[in-house]
Amino acid sequence: MLAQCQQLLDRHADLFAEIEESASLAIVPRARVAALCRPVPMIVWVREPEGMAARAGEFGGFKALSSDLLLVTNDGTLEAALERDEPLAEIKRQLRAGGMLFMVLRRKDELREHGWEDFLEWLGMPFVGSCR
Amino acid sequence: MTELKHLFKPGRLGRYATRNMIKYGACCVSNYNTRDGFITPRELARVRVIAGTGCGIITNQGAYPDPKGEGKSYFRQIALFDDKFLPQFEMIARYIHDAGSVAIQQILHAGRYGGIDLGYCMQPSVVPQTLPHFRPPREMSKDDIRRCIGEHVDAAKRAIKAGFDGVEVTSFMGYLLASFNSRFTNQRTDEYGGSVENRGRFMRELIDGVKQALPEHPLIVRLNGAELMDQWGGNTEDECFELMEQAARAGVDQISVTVGWQEAPESSIGRDVAPGHWNYLAIRAKKTCPGTQIAFGNRLPDPDMADECIGRGEFDVWEVCRPLLADPQLIHKAAEGRLDEVRRCIGSLNCLSRLFRDLPYSCTMNPALGHEVEPEYAITPAAVKKKIMVIGAGPAGMEYAITAAKRGHAVTVYEKHDRIGGNLYAYASRDLARPDDLMSVVRHYEVMAKKLGVEMKFNTEANAKFMRSVLHQYDVCIVASGARIDMEAYAGIEGHERLLDALAVAHGRVPAGMRVVVIGGGKIGLVLAESLRKSGAEVTIVEREKRIAGDVMPTFKWRHTTWVEELGIPVHTSSRLKRVTAEGALIVDAKGKETLLPADSVIAAGPRKANQELFTEFEWMVDELHGCGDALMPRGIDAAIHEGYRLGVRI
Ligand SMILES: Cc1cc2nc3c(=O)[nH]c(=O)nc-3n(C[C@H](O)[C@H](O)[C@H](O)COP(=O)(O)O)c2cc1C
Numbered sequence: 001m002l003a004q005c006q007q008l009l010d011r012h013a014d015l016f017a018e019i020e021e022s023a024s025l026a027i028v029p030r031a032r033v034a035a036l037c038r039p040v041p042m043i044v045w046v047r048e049p050e051g052m053a054a055r056a057g058e059f060g061g062f063k064a065l066s067s068d069l070l071l072v073t074n075d076g077t078l079e080a081a082l083e084r085d086e087p088l089a090e091i092k093r094q095l096r097a098g099g100m101l102f103m104v105l106r107r108k109d110e111l112r113e114h115g116w117e118d119f120l121e122w123l124g125m126p127f128v129g130s131c132r
Numbered sequence: 133m134t135e136l137k138h139l140f141k142p143g144r145l146g147r148y149a150t151r152n153m154i155k156y157g158a159c160c161v162s163n164y165n166t167r168d169g170f171i172t173p174r175e176l177a178r179v180r181v182i183a184g185t186g187c188g189i190i191t192n193q194g195a196y197p198d199p200k201g202e203g204k205s206y207f208r209q210i211a212l213f214d215d216k217f218l219p220q221f222e223m224i225a226r227y228i229h230d231a232g233s234v235a236i237q238q239i240l241h242a243g244r245y246g247g248i249d250l251g252y253c254m255q256p257s258v259v260p261q262t263l264p265h266f267r268p269p270r271e272m273s274k275d276d277i278r279r280c281i282g283e284h285v286d287a288a289k290r291a292i293k294a295g296f297d298g299v300e301v302t303s304f305m306g307y308l309l310a311s312f313n314s315r316f317t318n319q320r321t322d323e324y325g326g327s328v329e330n331r332g333r334f335m336r337e338l339i340d341g342v343k344q345a346l347p348e349h350p351l352i353v354r355l356n357g358a359e360l361m362d363q364w365g366g367n368t369e370d371e372c373f374e375l376m377e378q379a380a381r382a383g384v385d386q387i388s389v390t391v392g393w394q395e396a397p398e399s400s401i402g403r404d405v406a407p408g409h410w411n412y413l414a415i416r417a418k419k420t421c422p423g424t425q426i427a428f429g430n431r432l433p434d435p436d437m438a439d440e441c442i443g444r445g446e447f448d449v450w451e452v453c454r455p456l457l458a459d460p461q462l463i464h465k466a467a468e469g470r471l472d473e474v475r476r477c478i479g480s481l482n483c484l485s486r487l488f489r490d491l492p493y494s495c496t497m498n499p500a501l502g503h504e505v506e507p508e509y510a511i512t513p514a515a516v517k518k519k520i521m522v523i524g525a526g527p528a529g530m531e532y533a534i535t536a537a538k539r540g541h542a543v544t545v546y547e548k549h550d551r552i553g554g555n556l557y558a559y560a561s562r563d564l565a566r567p568d569d570l571m572s573v574v575r576h577y578e579v580m581a582k583k584l585g586v587e588m589k590f591n592t593e594a595n596a597k598f599m600r601s602v603l604h605q606y607d608v609c610i611v612a613s614g615a616r617i618d619m620e621a622y623a624g625i626e627g628h629e630r631l632l633d634a635l636a637v638a639h640g641r642v643p644a645g646m647r648v649v650v651i652g653g654g655k656i657g658l659v660l661a662e663s664l665r666k667s668g669a670e671v672t673i674v675e676r677e678k679r680i681a682g683d684v685m686p687t688f689k690w691r692h693t694t695w696v697e698e699l700g701i702p703v704h705t706s707s708r709l710k711r712v713t714a715e716g717a718l719i720v721d722a723k724g725k726e727t728l729l730p731a732d733s734v735i736a737a738g739p740r741k742a743n744q745e746l747f748t749e750f751e752w753m754v755d756e757l758h759g760c761g762d763a764l765m766p767r768g769i770d771a772a773i774h775e776g777y778r779l780g781v782r783i
């Protein structure tokens with residue numbers, strides 16, 4: 001999965017161009033999400049000097065997480081998305097269909113400062129409130 | 133005489149008689165007030181208009197009940213945590229009573245969406261936000277819960293002291309009580325978490341607290357019939373109705389049934405939701421809580437429909453919000469059989485978009501909304517009656533024309549084509565959301581032009597020669613000639629003569645083929661691309677910027693990007709047109725990579741250019757020359773209507 005994530009990140013490098021170094025997004029299956037827990041494996045998309053990298057990490061609960069964003073995935077949804085021709089488009093579709101969910105661990109201005117605006121807007125997440 | 137007999141029959145709320153079955157829903161968080169919660173003259177003038185809507189029950193906007201502002205969700209929301217706020221509440225209660233309605237004060241602790249001035253918000257459990265706009269949560273202790281109930285009771289008592297007849301508490305939308313009710317946000321393990329019974333405990337205790345303190349006064353609770361959060365682990369509809377039953381058992385006098393959370397991935401009140409879509413929730417509420425009055429109105433803008441629903445026993449009270457922002461005279465027009473004159477809410481959500489940008493709310497269809505305190509925005513008889521010509525029958529020209537006619541001017545509109553509406557007509561007829569909403573604007577102008585005696589001259593192109601033929605016949609000329617696609621911007625591009633004009637295609641004046649490339653992913657390009665795709669063409673969008681939908685209202689951007697995806701329309705962003713050939717469009721991206729997109733039609737949907745030439749041509753031909761709408765600068769329907777109106781009340 002890491003290799004597939006890396007492909008996705010490389011393909012959409014422009015969406016992550018503004019991300020500050022070491023800012024990251026964690027991906028954890030919904031069944032494992034808790035405020036605090038014994039460490040379980042997670043995937044991290046982190047900005048490194050050469051660009052975005054997909055790495056393996058450990059999730060000890062969102063209270064202990066240093067990432068800016070947490071992508072919570074229902075069973076099999078990430079794997080299925082990464083198999084698609086357009087994995088990021090599928091992630092976007094899953095976010096709308098409820099198969100995935102973003103948890104925001106920083107304030108709006110911090111996310112903006114860390115460079116996430118393009119990516120989040122591309123995914124269709126309104127930066128301001130969304131009364132629809 | 134009205135035929136809407138169910139809507140206009142008298143009713144009751146607790147011990148109070150109501151003159152009809154219509155409730156002005158709390159639809160007035162306005163951002164007109166001071167940062168520290170005091171009601172301003174601007175708000176008071178607005179509430180006078182609300183009081184005059186003719187609703188049997190009128191709810192005043194949600195006030196936050198706590199001194200810290202943990203419940204405060206909007207930048208300039210009103211507060212009710214201290215007697216110092218009472219004088220203005222007293223005035224509002226008086227306005228509502230003077231107009232013959234029952235006055236309800238809403239108490240709005242926003243919970244998850246609160247703490248706007250603080251670095252946190254209060255929640256049953258720490259479940260991070262899903263939208264960056266809101267503050268990180270803090271878990272409420274049992275002491276916090278008790279304090280919060282006390283603050284609600286005090287605020288309710290204060291509202292009654294100010295002269296209100298009853299209060300409404302908010303347990304919907306993800307606000308505080310709703311987040312205790314919901315499985316998504318309530319992960320507590322004490323008696324306030326776990327089962328539905330436990331999750332609803334805070335709400336029941338709060339209802340009980342207010343009821344005990346004010347047994348004589350009606351208490352209303354707003355509850356979700358559907359959270360639309362179930363895919364994310366929120367309540368199912370069954371659970372929502374269990375909670376509704378709990379509220380009914382706790383003794384509320386009315387349940388207001390609503391839909392959706394701020395964070396819900398689905399629309400609940402947007403233009404893409406058909407009127408009447410959510411009625412089934414009201415029907416279920418009536419069945420679930422047979423002894424409690426049910427109010428409902430979400431996305432049910434039509435008095436005829438509401439009347440029928442009440443007649444069929446689907447709910448008891450029609451709770452209206454945005455339709456009364458768009459036209460505060462709606463109820464009177466309905467009562468007098470003048471529904472054809474109504475300015476319908478078109479679901480643009482300009483009102484809410486502005487609130488979330490911390491701006492005062494305004495309404496696309498009602499340019500005077502929020503300016504009631506300013507006499508300059510009122511339509512008053514003109515001191516000097518003038519003969520006025522308007523060039524262009526789009527929204528700016530027509531809004532100007534009917535406003536000027538109401539003031540007593542003699543108005544003639546000259547239109548190049550054969551109908552009212554300008555480019556809005558093309559846009560509306562191709563809209564995937566609900567063409568009827570936008571078309572209602574065109575119909576409104578048709579009806580009002582006729583009723584007000586505005587003379588319409590179609591198929592007349594205004595130019596210098598034409599102007600010479602009417603020389604000295606008019607005192608004023610209003611240029612409302614709109615905007616066009618700037619085809620000259622492509623003059624340097626090889627094959628540019630093959631390009632089609634998006635507006636000509638949208639109006640049906642030029643046919644497009646079955647393999648189409650649309651240059652420009654703004655609102656014109658998107659609407660055209662979506663409608664062509666829907667009718668079977670293969671469509672590709674090319675956009676210069678990094679993202680499409682740059683000129684689309686913030687609350688509707690996601691809708692277009694989703695349609696584009698659902699319809700399978702490929703999008704090339706950061707790309708521009710290099711050449712048009714018989715084979716298609718050659719485009720180049722930011723890195724210089726060229727791609728040939730095969731097409732039989734290449735359509736230019738931007739940039740837009742204001743049709744301003746008439747300003748120079750007419751300068752020496754008429755006494756007063758003014759302009760409004762896209763003819764000044766290409767924007768959209770909102771600016772067109774507002775400018776047309778502002779000019780109309782002034783000239
Ligand atoms: C500008 C605006 C302000 C609102 N303010 C409140 C409010 O103060 N309290 C509340 O419970 N709902 C508020 N609402 C929600 C409405 O009461 C209503 O539930 C929603 O607009 C759907 O009904 P409609 O389709 O008739 O507009 C507001 C809505 C709008 C558009």
Ligand code: SF4
Nearest residue numbers: 477480481483495496
């Ligand atoms: S701004 Fe739009 S959605 Fe809001 S009330 Fe006016 S027309 Fe309706």
